[in-house]
Amino acid sequence: MYIIDSPSQDAYFNIALEEYLLYKYPTQDIFLLYVNAPSIIVGKFQNTLAEINLDYVEKQNIKVVRRMSGGGAVYHDLGNLNFSFHTLLGGNDFMDFSKFTEPVIRLLNELEVPAKLEGRNDLLVDGKKFSGNAKLARNGKMIQHGTILFNSEMSVLGDALKVNPLKFVDKAVKSNRARVTNLAPYLPEGMITDDLKELLIEEMLDLNEGAVIYQLTEEDKKGVEQLIEEKYKTWDWNFGFSPKxxxxxxxxxxxxxxxxxxxxxxxxxxxxxxxxxxxxxxxxxxxxxxxxxxxxxxxxxxxxxxxxxxxxxxxxxxxxxxxxxxxx
Structure with missing residues (x-):
């Protein structure tokens, strides 16, 4: 397994990186961690304009990026840690989210956080959601990725994803606005996002024999940048791809x-x-x-x-x- 800590906080870069790795390493297991500056990540089958408060997003310079997987829109900022598992599709049950959320839950439970998987793809603590997860299958591989609300700006999250439901009528996938919470109050005082990231890396090194830390090469970065310019930075992908x-x-x-x-x-x-x-x-x-x-x-x-x-x-x-x- 390659364990990758993304060197970038640019949402265009990190969402493009997931696709780049999918094709660059078609048989390699990968565990990717990244943190994005303020951004909204929209599910592949969503109507972007119906998910975001466009005026607010533009005024706050919040990037809007469509990802490859389905599911709902999520808000990312520097208080939000994102994880992504890449593995061969093989015998894995595509609809089973438990296998790749288990390491996160185990680590949090060790830190005395009563986290658990509830429903199909949400991680909750005290009945409130702190992590949503999504999946995709392509090129013989499966990617499951999720977000962990650590110390995110909840007021910005609410404003950025607040839209007038009367403006749009369509059959696109709608986001479920569940009650959400940050994990910081449940964790040891003084702990920051990077601390949780390092603990997750250690957890994955312990759980996966032969796992190594992989540093992106200059060739990798250039490949991601090309994908950004051709796809992930474009209006056609982020907005125009929306259903009728x-x-x-x-x-x-x-x-x-x-x-x-x-x-x-x-x-x-x-x-x-x-x-x-x-x-x-x-x-x-x-x-x-x-x-x-x-x-x-x-x-x-x-x-x-x-x-x-x-x-x-x-x-x-x-x-x-x-x-x-x-x-x-």
Whole structure:
């Protein structure tokens, strides 16, 4: 087994690293640990915009990254330790999460934390969730990864994942907002995330005969960076990959009440747009609706587009910022 402590706190890097290792070492067992700076990691089959508070995320410079596995969206920050097991699919039961959460539970129990696996894939303490786990199978291997809330900023977690459920209608996987807690209050005073990481590394070295610490090479880092640029940093993967959905938003602004309805295809492209309201304008709103068709439901792309047209012709005395808010 290779035990890898990622040298990066960049969510793009660490989520891309999981895929890189999957193909670079197709038969090697791997235990990967990493800590991400503030970021939201979205499940593969989720509608990203329906899982995040976009305004808050942008203002706080929180990265949004889609992972390869299913499940719900999770918030990562420096008070959050993430672990990832890579093994041959072989005879492992894909739906059994206990095998690869057992080392975590055993270590925490040794530290007198009453942690246990409950339900299908959650680790709880005193009835509150501190770890969610997800899986994927690809290239003959299975990856199970999870997050451990150690001393995460709970208020940021709540704000970053707080969305208006009335804006989106789709069949994408929804995140389960269970009651969550940090582990720090249950652990010895003064213990930090890095201490828990080191204990987990020691645990895995003891449990796995022949396990070695593996340092990423420059070739590895370049391979991960290439994957970041080609996939994990792109709007197409993080937002556009979302399943088909319907979007609705309405606001009262000085020019009047405006309500926006969008039908968005998989890939993030607007298929149909309808706009209602009590505003006054000199140009037919149908013309504006038609111009939206074929555009991506990407705030940056729409923002750039709105700069090129006279919005007052369609909505009366409005600003670009007032209109762009309707599409968030």
């Amino acid at each position: 959905y319907n979007f609705k938003n309405a606001k009262k602004i000085p020019a009047g009440f405006i309500e926006v309805h969008l039908d968005v295809e998989r890939g993030g492209q607007i298929e149909k747009a309808k706009i209602f309201g009590d505003f006054f304008a000199s140009k037919p709103i149908e013309e504006f609706e038609e111009m939206l068709v074929g555009k991506n439901h990407d705030i940056n792309e729409l923002n750039a587009f709105f700069k090129t047209i006279d919005l007052t012709g369609y909505f009366g005395k409005v600003t670009k910022d007032e209109i762009i808010e309707l599409f968030k």
